[in-house]
Amino acid sequence: MSSTLQSKHVCFSYNKRPLFEDINLNFKPGECIALIGANGAGKSTLLQLLLGLVKAQSGEILLNDTSIANISRKKIAQQVAFVPQSINLPYAFRVQALVAMGRTPYLGAFEFETAHDKAIINLALRKTDISHLHDRLVNTLSSGERQRVLIARAIAQQTPTILFDEPIASLDICHQIETLQLIQSLSQAGKLTITAFHDLNLASYYCPRLILIGTKENGIKTIIADGSPEQVLTAQNLAQHFSITADICKTKEGVSLNKIRPIKNR
Amino acid sequence: MFNSHKAKIIFFSLQIILVILLIITSILQGPANIPFSHIASIFKNYILKNNQTSFPLWQADIILNVRLPRLIIASCAGASLALCGVIMQSIFRNPLASPSIIGVSSGASLGAVLAIYGGFSIISTWSIPFFAFVGASISLFIVYKISLTRGETNIATLLLSGVAISALNISAMSLLLALSLNNWDVARMIIYWTMGGLDGRTWDHVLMILPIVTSSFCFLLFYSKPLNVILLGEQHALSVGIDVTRTRRNLLIISSAMTAAAVSVVGGIGFIGLVVPHILRLLLGPSHRYLLPASLLGGAITLLGADLFVHTLFADKAIPLGVITATLGAPFFLFLLVKQRTALH
Numbered sequence: 001m002s003s004t005l006q007s008k009h010v011c012f013s014y015n016k017r018p019l020f021e022d023i024n025l026n027f028k029p030g031e032c033i034a035l036i037g038a039n040g041a042g043k044s045t046l047l048q049l050l051l052g053l054v055k056a057q058s059g060e061i062l063l064n065d066t067s068i069a070n071i072s073r074k075k076i077a078q079q080v081a082f083v084p085q086s087i088n089l090p091y092a093f094r095v096q097a098l099v100a101m102g103r104t105p106y107l108g109a110f111e112f113e114t115a116h117d118k119a120i121i122n123l124a125l126r127k128t129d130i131s132h133l134h135d136r137l138v139n140t141l142s143s144g145e146r147q148r149v150l151i152a153r154a155i156a157q158q159t160p161t162i163l164f165d166e167p168i169a170s171l172d173i174c175h176q177i178e179t180l181q182l183i184q185s186l187s188q189a190g191k192l193t194i195t196a197f198h199d200l201n202l203a204s205y206y207c208p209r210l211i212l213i214g215t216k217e218n219g220i221k222t223i224i225a226d227g228s229p230e231q232v233l234t235a236q237n238l239a240q241h242f243s244i245t246a247d248i249c250k251t252k253e254g255v256s257l258n259k260i261r262p263i264k265n266r
Numbered sequence: 267m268f269n270s271h272k273a274k275i276i277f278f279s280l281q282i283i284l285v286i287l288l289i290i291t292s293i294l295q296g297p298a299n300i301p302f303s304h305i306a307s308i309f310k311n312y313i314l315k316n317n318q319t320s321f322p323l324w325q326a327d328i329i330l331n332v333r334l335p336r337l338i339i340a341s342c343a344g345a346s347l348a349l350c351g352v353i354m355q356s357i358f359r360n361p362l363a364s365p366s367i368i369g370v371s372s373g374a375s376l377g378a379v380l381a382i383y384g385g386f387s388i389i390s391t392w393s394i395p396f397f398a399f400v401g402a403s404i405s406l407f408i409v410y411k412i413s414l415t416r417g418e419t420n421i422a423t424l425l426l427s428g429v430a431i432s433a434l435n436i437s438a439m440s441l442l443l444a445l446s447l448n449n450w451d452v453a454r455m456i457i458y459w460t461m462g463g464l465d466g467r468t469w470d471h472v473l474m475i476l477p478i479v480t481s482s483f484c485f486l487l488f489y490s491k492p493l494n495v496i497l498l499g500e501q502h503a504l505s506v507g508i509d510v511t512r513t514r515r516n517l518l519i520i521s522s523a524m525t526a527a528a529v530s531v532v533g534g535i536g537f538i539g540l541v542v543p544h545i546l547r548l549l550l551g552p553s554h555r556y557l558l559p560a561s562l563l564g565g566a567i568t569l570l571g572a573d574l575f576v577h578t579l580f581a582d583k584a585i586p587l588g589v590i591t592a593t594l595g596a597p598f599f600l601f602l603l604v605k606q607r608t609a610l611h
Contacts, residue, residue: 053504077507084501091497091552101495105507109488157506 348565351539377401462533537595
């Protein structure tokens with residue numbers, strides 16, 4: 001089950017405009033990682049790079065020491081699952097059917113789910129606490145429920161790595177906490193989880209490792225800081241990359257930011 | 267509505283019974299009155315190859331060479347247009363996508379007219395479907411490139427690019443017709459072809475459409491799972507391991523081929539590709555495992571039914587099939603558009 005994900009000297013440009021430069025990251029199984037950065041910093045793009053959805057211009061993403069560009073989508077989907085940002089599901093699929101889509105990478109075109117697959121699907125439904133919804137139509141669910149359906153699909157994919165693109169962006173506070181606890185429990189079960197965040201307090205509370213993406217002086221984006229909340233959430237980083245000042249308090253769990261204020265003169 | 271597995275089986279049985287009923291009625295129905303007993307012995311004779319005739323020979327000719335190809339063509343054309351609608355609505359993630367609305371049908375028509383104008387149709391009858399395929403593919407590819415950005419289609423862009431491509435295709439067809447008017451034989455062939463419909467269709471036409479529809483349908487069955495996930499969005503499909511670019515390309519080729527086959531045999535018949543998949547999605551849900559076979563049958567039922575309707579009620583007037591499908595389909599399209607308007611804001 002153990003799998004490694006690495007990025008080596010990755011550079012990426014969008015429409016010939018350089019976006020990322022020299023991204024070097026190493027991930028280990030069981031890590032719970034938060035990806036932070038301001039709007040437009042490139043969190044989603046970095047997740048898409050790690051998933052092989054977009055191709056790096058130079059450098060490579062290594063999945064189990066093989067370049068992700070040389071692995072078929074089906075094989076990637078058996079290693080890395082992805083929970084997209086959009087939880088807009090306008091079509092009337094049943095919850096059960098949508099979670100079952102997570103088994104797609106393991107099944108042929110005409111194969112039905114076996115008893116083994118069904119057990120995995122039910123387990124995913126139970127882990128995300130949506131067993132009671134299994135017969136509902138996804139377009140009638142609340143956004144918190146839809147988010148959990150998509151996480152259940154990623155769990156049903158049974159991958160060692162799960163990437164989340166702003167999974168709590170459209171949820172109320174209770175569902176935010178529930179979702180983050182779910183992500184935490186997944187990494188405690190040995191999965192590598194990488195989550196894009198906006199809320200720095202929640203990020204530092206739930207994730208022992210933070211990765212800050214931001215813009216360098218030359219206008220190109222890269223990894224600014226990578227480490228524990230104390231190392232990443234410094235006054236300088238907050239001012240430069242989030243345009244805020246805050247009281248940085250060290251707590252038992254890590255760091256908490258109080259009295260967050262915007263810096264006006266940007 | 268038909269949610270459980272059992273209800274779906276009942277639904278499919280109903281569809282199959284309806285197809286069989288329509289086929290029997292269509293075979294019985296026509297300007298010449300041929301009794302059922304004769305038809306039965308015509309088929310028996312044909313299959314057993316014995317020559318004891320209890321019926322006039324012209325009757326066998328009408329049944330085997332006029333009515334039979336006509337109803338096979340009607341079923342195939344309806345089925346292929348409905349299947350194209352299903353695929354396009356899934357690829358474009360948009361309920362308004364269908365062959366006639368996004369300009370693919372008119373692209374196929376332009377290709378066919380070009381084949382007649384250039385004299386290729388005299389060299390080989392297969393040039394018409396081939397050129398139609400090229401025309402349909404080019405139109406579909408242009409609309410696809412314009413309207414799809416980052417896996418999402420904007421409804422306005424999709425419809426506007428479809429309108430623009432259709433207008434271009436239709437004006438190019440008019441131009442070709444105007445240019446060919448000094449050569450009356452070519453002009454007559456173009457006019458006759460553009461009228462479309464099911465009259466005078468022969469086994470040659472069956473050979474053009476039947477293999478394409480059956481093989482495309484078999485290919486499509488491989489894509490029923492990917493189509494489900496693509497309907498949810500590009501990122502969803504990629505994250506569960508579907509090679510979206512390749513799948514989309516193959517599906518676009520298949521739908522161009524089916525539109526081209528339908529258009530080159532019966533001409534542009536609008537709204538089947540829009541309405542049939544919609545009604546079936548409401549009844550059966552969005553899963554393509556059921557939607558694909560249901561559309562195959564549903565499209566066949568619609569066109570067979572429309573043809574029978576025209577034949578029984580307006581037997582003495584030559585009313586094109588497209589009139590019937592448009593009368594039923596256009597209000598439905600407007601209804602969908604009004605529904606979409608609320609989603610747009």
